[in-house]
Amino acid sequence: MSCHHLMRRAFYSKHTFSQVKQLSRCWSSAAISPKVTPGFVAEVKNIVGGSNVSTADAVRDQHGHDESYHGVEPPDVVAFAESVDHVSQVAKLCNDNGVPLIPFGSGTGLEGGINASRGGLCLDVTKMNNILAVNAEDFDCQVECGVTRVTLNNYLRDTGLWFPIDPGADASLCGMCATSASGTNAVRYGTMRENTLNLEVVLADGRVINTAGEGRRTKKTSAGYNLTNLFVGSEGTLGIITKASLRLSGIPEATISATCHFPDVQSAVDTTVQVLQCGIPMARIEFLDEVSIDACNKYSHLDLTVAPSLFLEFHGFEAGLQEQTKTVEELVKMNNGSEFRWATDVDERNHLWKARHDILYACMALRPGSKPYSTDVCVPISNLPEVIVRTKEMIKEAGIIGPIVGHVGDGNFHIFYPVHPDDHETLKKIKDVSYEMALIAMELNGTCTGEHGIGIGKRDLLVKEIGEEGLNVMKQIKACLDPNGIMNPGKVFF
Ligand SMILES: Cc1cc2c(cc1C)N(C[C@H](O)[C@H](O)[C@H](O)COP(=O)(O)OP(=O)(O)OC[C@H]1O[C@@H](n3cnc4c(N)ncnc43)[C@H](O)[C@@H]1O)c1[nH]c(=O)[nH]c(=O)c1N2
Ligand SMILES: O=C(O)C(=O)Cc1ccccc1
């Protein structure tokens, strides 16, 4: 471990989040990575232009954290790339000088993926924001890395198509590739893995590749190794994704949303499992426990019954939807659930789903001043009731608050633990329960992260999930593509 890394570790373990935020400014002018010299910064300026480089404290702080509870670890320098050529030249420069390079999409990650734990250069790609092609008849498009999903969907509005992967946050599409994001629509439309056709990637040494071959954008291919999915979920540790070819879907002719509540968690989750086992093509099936509903009511001005609930959405043709909703209503009743409360018009629907997407902020508002310690596990759907019920027991025993929300249709759920960063006793309990929950999920054939990634928060769980040999293969791939270890060091692996 390098000297500056040890220094940072010691520093962050002794200080609270807000102290660190303030104190980080004290060392802002001193380069943490000794390799980021004034000469290095001058060369970066030569490549991207002086106005696209900043060593200002505010800019570095802003780029030194995502939306998670992890503290601020600012990079030494931030560069804004405007083209793939910029990215390639900056990567080569970092590689030649052994300077850590951290790709920055839009900073909405939840596992500390953009923290500059070892200093270095943060490469912000938000200026690379062109939508390059929409092939409506083929249901695909090509975007530059900085395009966000809301921008793409606004652009597509008149085509009858949309990009359905929806993590709630307005993340960059290539950041979503990098974390293998999913969210509420994945139960019907899949995750970034199923919706990415091809990627342009700049490797650590500046080489540019197209993972499926230049210009290819087919739904299927059997040509060689799947390089596209090697980079999906690579969290900036293998290269910088500069363009993505993505699948699009048709906007459904009819959409209906509804909510219903249940006497307990088990009956809501049992209903979900039965709905899916009946083969009903749900577009969204989201679980919120009573604490989450209460938070939503207060934050988003809803008046839902405070009880474990499902938020449902059906996509299809009018006639088909009637059949589907009828069957689901019957299953809800069989499990002692309530009548449906419908959200049919577009404003009502948008309000409901905005409330669902704002749940992170709604839960934070339950404890003003808290930071979100969030968890994310995923299990085969039939094991979902067991992992949720066992976790609820642990939360009760530990005497902590932990609202549960889940993309239950995928067997994926989160717990939000509001915690004051200086409340070390509660933080320890939360960490223990989260760790134990991940172990239970893995014991039940699941994963320690369904969609937020490993980042810095789950590195010790990765080896337990993949096994020593599997992890060694991952490290060999990393060493092959990034022999000097400059790409987002300290993420995914220690
Ligand atoms: C309120 C709220 C709600 C949610 C979520 C966030 C928030 C704030 N998320 C998480 C988040 O939106 C998700 O991780 C995004 O995919 C990250 O995209 P950014 O562009 O913000 O990447 P960000 O800049 O945060 O970077 C994330 C990681 O990707 C790397 N990276 C970024 N751009 C890259 C590029 N072009 N090339 C290579 N590496 C790159 C970074 O280095 C880092 O390791 C989520 N997620 C989810 O899947 N489902 C959900 O339901 C939610 N819900
Ligand atoms: O809202 C979601 O689906 C998220 O992934 C963000 C999140 C994470 C943890 C608790 C609540 C919300």
Ligand SMILES: [Mn+2]
């Ligand atoms: Mn989620």
